[in-house]
Amino acid sequence: MKVSSSLTLGLSLLAAIALPSCSKTESSVSTSTPADPISASTPDAPPNAVSDELTFLDLEKDTLKFGFIKLTDCAPIVIAKEKGYFDDEGLSVAVEAQANWKELLNRVINGDLDGAHMLAGQPIGATVGFGSQADIVTAYSLDYNGNGITVSNEIWEKMKPAVPKGADGRPIHPIKADALKPIVDEAKASGNKLKMGMVFPVSTHNYEIRYWLAASGINPGFYFDPTTKQVDVPGFLNGDVELSVTPPPQMPAVLEAGTICAYCVGEPWNQQAVFKKIGVPVTTNYDIWKNNPEKVFGVSKEWADKHPNTWIAITKALIRAGKWLDASLENRKEAAKILSQPNYVGAPYEVIANSMTGTFEFEAGDKRPMPDFNVFFRHNASYPFYSDCIWFLTQMVRWGQIAEQKDDAWFHETAKKIYRPDVYEKAAKMLIAEGLAAESDFPFGSDGYRAPTSDFIDGKAYDGREPNAYIKSFEIGLK
Amino acid sequence: MAMNTATTANPATSLEGEKPSGKKWRYNPHKVAHTLEKLGLGYFSPIARLIGRDEPAKQVRAIAQNTFLPLLAFAVLLLGWQVCANTVATDSQKIPSPAETWSAWQDMLAFSAAERAKEAAYYQSQGERVARFEAMALQAHEAGNTQRAQAIEKRMASESTKVYQGTTTFFDQIGISILTVLVGFILATLVAIPLGILCGLSPAVNTALNPLIQLLKPVSPLAWFPIVFVFTTWGIDQAPASSIWQRALFTSAGVVTLCSLWPTLANTAVGVAAIDKDHLNVAKALKLGWFKRLWKIVLPSSLPLIFTGLRVSIGVGWMVLVAADMMSQNQGLGKFVWDMYQNGDTASTAQIIIAVFFIGGIGFLLDRIMLVCQRLVTFEEQTV
Numbered sequence: 001m002k003v004s005s006s007l008t009l010g011l012s013l014l015a016a017i018a019l020p021s022c023s024k025t026e027s028s029v030s031t032s033t034p035a036d037p038i039s040a041s042t043p044d045a046p047p048n049a050v051s052d053e054l055t056f057l058d059l060e061k062d063t064l065k066f067g068f069i070k071l072t073d074c075a076p077i078v079i080a081k082e083k084g085y086f087d088d089e090g091l092s093v094a095v096e097a098q099a100n101w102k103e104l105l106n107r108v109i110n111g112d113l114d115g116a117h118m119l120a121g122q123p124i125g126a127t128v129g130f131g132s133q134a135d136i137v138t139a140y141s142l143d144y145n146g147n148g149i150t151v152s153n154e155i156w157e158k159m160k161p162a163v164p165k166g167a168d169g170r171p172i173h174p175i176k177a178d179a180l181k182p183i184v185d186e187a188k189a190s191g192n193k194l195k196m197g198m199v200f201p202v203s204t205h206n207y208e209i210r211y212w213l214a215a216s217g218i219n220p221g222f223y224f225d226p227t228t229k230q231v232d233v234p235g236f237l238n239g240d241v242e243l244s245v246t247p248p249p250q251m252p253a254v255l256e257a258g259t260i261c262a263y264c265v266g267e268p269w270n271q272q273a274v275f276k277k278i279g280v281p282v283t284t285n286y287d288i289w290k291n292n293p294e295k296v297f298g299v300s301k302e303w304a305d306k307h308p309n310t311w312i313a314i315t316k317a318l319i320r321a322g323k324w325l326d327a328s329l330e331n332r333k334e335a336a337k338i339l340s341q342p343n344y345v346g347a348p349y350e351v352i353a354n355s356m357t358g359t360f361e362f363e364a365g366d367k368r369p370m371p372d373f374n375v376f377f378r379h380n381a382s383y384p385f386y387s388d389c390i391w392f393l394t395q396m397v398r399w400g401q402i403a404e405q406k407d408d409a410w411f412h413e414t415a416k417k418i419y420r421p422d423v424y425e426k427a428a429k430m431l432i433a434e435g436l437a438a439e440s441d442f443p444f445g446s447d448g449y450r451a452p453t454s455d456f457i458d459g460k461a462y463d464g465r466e467p468n469a470y471i472k473s474f475e476i477g478l479k
Numbered sequence: 480m481a482m483n484t485a486t487t488a489n490p491a492t493s494l495e496g497e498k499p500s501g502k503k504w505r506y507n508p509h510k511v512a513h514t515l516e517k518l519g520l521g522y523f524s525p526i527a528r529l530i531g532r533d534e535p536a537k538q539v540r541a542i543a544q545n546t547f548l549p550l551l552a553f554a555v556l557l558l559g560w561q562v563c564a565n566t567v568a569t570d571s572q573k574i575p576s577p578a579e580t581w582s583a584w585q586d587m588l589a590f591s592a593a594e595r596a597k598e599a600a601y602y603q604s605q606g607e608r609v610a611r612f613e614a615m616a617l618q619a620h621e622a623g624n625t626q627r628a629q630a631i632e633k634r635m636a637s638e639s640t641k642v643y644q645g646t647t648t649f650f651d652q653i654g655i656s657i658l659t660v661l662v663g664f665i666l667a668t669l670v671a672i673p674l675g676i677l678c679g680l681s682p683a684v685n686t687a688l689n690p691l692i693q694l695l696k697p698v699s700p701l702a703w704f705p706i707v708f709v710f711t712t713w714g715i716d717q718a719p720a721s722s723i724w725q726r727a728l729f730t731s732a733g734v735v736t737l738c739s740l741w742p743t744l745a746n747t748a749v750g751v752a753a754i755d756k757d758h759l760n761v762a763k764a765l766k767l768g769w770f771k772r773l774w775k776i777v778l779p780s781s782l783p784l785i786f787t788g789l790r791v792s793i794g795v796g797w798m799v800l801v802a803a804d805m806m807s808q809n810q811g812l813g814k815f816v817w818d819m820y821q822n823g824d825t826a827s828t829a830q831i832i833i834a835v836f837f838i839g840g841i842g843f844l845l846d847r848i849m850l851v852c853q854r855l856v857t858f859e860e861q862t863v
Contacts, residue, residue: 056630058633059637062637063642063644063719063721064720065644065720084604087604090634092642093720097821098808099806099817103806112726249820250823256569272823277570278570278571341590342819346827347822348824
């Protein structure tokens with residue numbers, strides 16, 4: 001806390017340089033078109049201004065309750081509430097923290113919650129029947145990136161000498177798990193496999209840490225062995241390490257207790273580890289896959305069928321919140337302040353602001369600009385691309401969560417069942433008509449597949465149109 | 480203890496009875512002290528006696544003892560707490576000091592006040608929105624767009640009835656916790672007393688149920704939760720988000736019921752089985768019907784034991800409630816503790832300590848209320 005004032009100062013300077021520069025490079029999805037009413041609005045503008053052009057959707061239900069987990073990427077939901085965007089749509093929304101991802105999903109399935117902040121893998125896992133079986137759908141992607149992998153101080157001390165360094169003596173990023181491999185092998189040989197934490201079996205974090213480890217030849221373990229037909233619920237099968245579930249807010253404490261020696265989690269729980277000097281974040285998921293999908297706003301299919309207009313209204317409010325979050329650094333700071341309230345994320349402002357305002361601190365003092373560490377709206381982060389859904393499906397097959405062989409058509413059909421860009425586009429068009437968004441904010445005319453990319457830590461190319469070819473390209477993984 | 484004071488108080492009551500009219504009120508230290516003791520306010524009874532000049536020296540000593548010894552213990556606790564706060568600290572967490580806890584308490588009050596202010600602001604903006612809609616509807620009518628006007632009017636109507644859905648503050652959560660435990664406790668009572676009576680009256684029923692009761696009695700609330708969750712999901716429709724009767728409340732209450740019904744059940748069974756045989760014989764001689772016998776003989780004579788059971792039950796219920804709330808996400812104190820735990824800040828640990836004091840205090844209060852009820856029926860039983 002002592003360093004906080006100088007830190008925030010330095011951080012805001014860095015981010016002030018970083019944030020605008022990134023919107024320049026991405027001119028196609030520029031956030032500051034002159035017609036953009038959000039960035040044009042002054043802080044004095046009434047939060048509940050009702051546009052003359054407002055579409056009055058015939059709401060099936062107007063009193064709602066949403067769940068979230070204490071992570072910074074619940075921000076669009078919290079901002080839509082706090083800024084009155086839900087109210088503008090005629091929705092009265094309660095936002096309630098949930099104990100863990102399993103509980104949150106169960107409560108969406110049974111109707112206790114109308115919708116929730118979900119791991120992108122949750123609607124997919126539920127729909128294909130890994131874990132709780134239920135049809136969950138999404139029309140809004142809450143954010144890209146936002147996760148990190150943190151190792152304990154002890155592991156970092158061992159890893160550090162093997163990490164390539166630049167002229168300034170600082171590690172060259174991205175840090176691969178190559179430096180970790182000898183430690184993993186040594187531990188495995190001694191009969192005590194390293195234990196690592198991730199937040200949920202179908203979480204991005206699980207796939208990311210597995211991806212990172214496997215990219216350096218470390219086998220993270222499988223959920224299924226096709227030769228013996230053996231199913232392993234914890235996913236330890238044939239692994240060089242043991243990856244198990246720990247709820248996000250408990251990660252730092254569990255790391256400190258020595259139960260695990262590394263974890264992959266969303267913010268603020270990596271920055272918390274640096275602040276409290278209990279661990280060192282070594283990489284972020286931005287380095288593992290640039291602009292990877294992270295959380296979505298999920299509702300049950302049954303709910304969506306019963307409340308189509310309400311769903312559009314919610315999506316409208318969320319789009320506005322996403323736009324607001326990416327509009328300026330001031331907004332990010334304000335959001336960090338709001339999120340630090342005990343009823344939302346509740347971690348100290350400095351910790352939340354560290355990653356939300358365009359920087360990320362690795363080793364203590366090694367703070368680097370990461371303008372895209374949290375992306376809520378830029379780069380079309382809020383659009384539910386089928387190809388994002390399919391990536392998760394490929395990873396589920398890769399690690400044996402989906403046991404059967406599937407043809408490419410199955411991937412496309414499944415993605416179209418779960419991801420609903422049609423709902424998103426309806427909401428977007430209404431916002432444009434109301435003057436609250438610009439045509440250029442949205443990727444209209446997209447077929448739902450992002451352009452093929454090889455922006456991965458191992459340089460593998462991913463094309464959502466050919467999932468099986470992608471699955472076959474991995475050295476470690478089921479095919 | 481109640482009986483002892485009752486006998487010593489007897490001369491006083493007879494004295495009072497000799498008063499010619501009863502208009503002239505005279506302070507009777509014995510009677511007041513006795514009443515206070517019966518109400519579970521034993522601490523004040525030496526004060527009452529002192530006012531009545533009843534063995535003043537003895538009363539002063541009692542007051543001093545009753546006051547200073549607990550204060551001393553509390554001071555030791557504070558000291559120990561401060562020592563812990565100075566020593567028990569890891570890199571990621573620490574025990575907050577009493578001073579930090581006090582400031583956390585003030586934060587909580589401020590947060591609660593801010594939440595109330597937000598509520599007021601919401602209703603103000605709601606009024607503004609409704610007014611705006613009204614103007615827009617009029618505009619649409621004038622423009623001849625009836626369809627849009629109707630849509631706006633519909634929104635206006637729903638807007639004006641909307642309730643503020645803010646954050647449940649700590650004080651709201653206390654209220655919800657008490658409500659939950661009462662729902663669970665009432666359910667438990669409704670199940671336990673009839674079952675207990677059946678067990679007490681019929682040795683066959685008792686033999687049949689006893690193994691089951693023994694088996695289920697020690698089960699932890701955490702184990703009951705997933706089972707209750709299935710039942711409430713199946714049997715209870717989710718109320719609107721703004722209603723207090725959320726399904727999670729019933730899940731929590733269900734767990735409370737399952738954990739707290741056993742003491743009442745066991746005590747009722749024992750109480751009913753131990754009824755004086757003479758009473759039952761009299762009932763037989765009078766040819767009382769089954770219900771009349773139950774109402775006139777069985778219930779009155781087993782009431783003291785039933786209430787002893789109820790008192791234990793509500794204590795158990797309150798104790799398991801925190802765990803049940805954590806699991807079911809019912810907006811009670813358990814959820815508060817869990818949320819604060821997840822915040823993982825020293826200030827949030829301090830808020831948990833505040834919650835611990837409140838949980839203890841309310842548990843104590845509930846126990847006192849049941850104690851008073853228990854003493855009232857015990858007393859009645861003796862006078863009847």
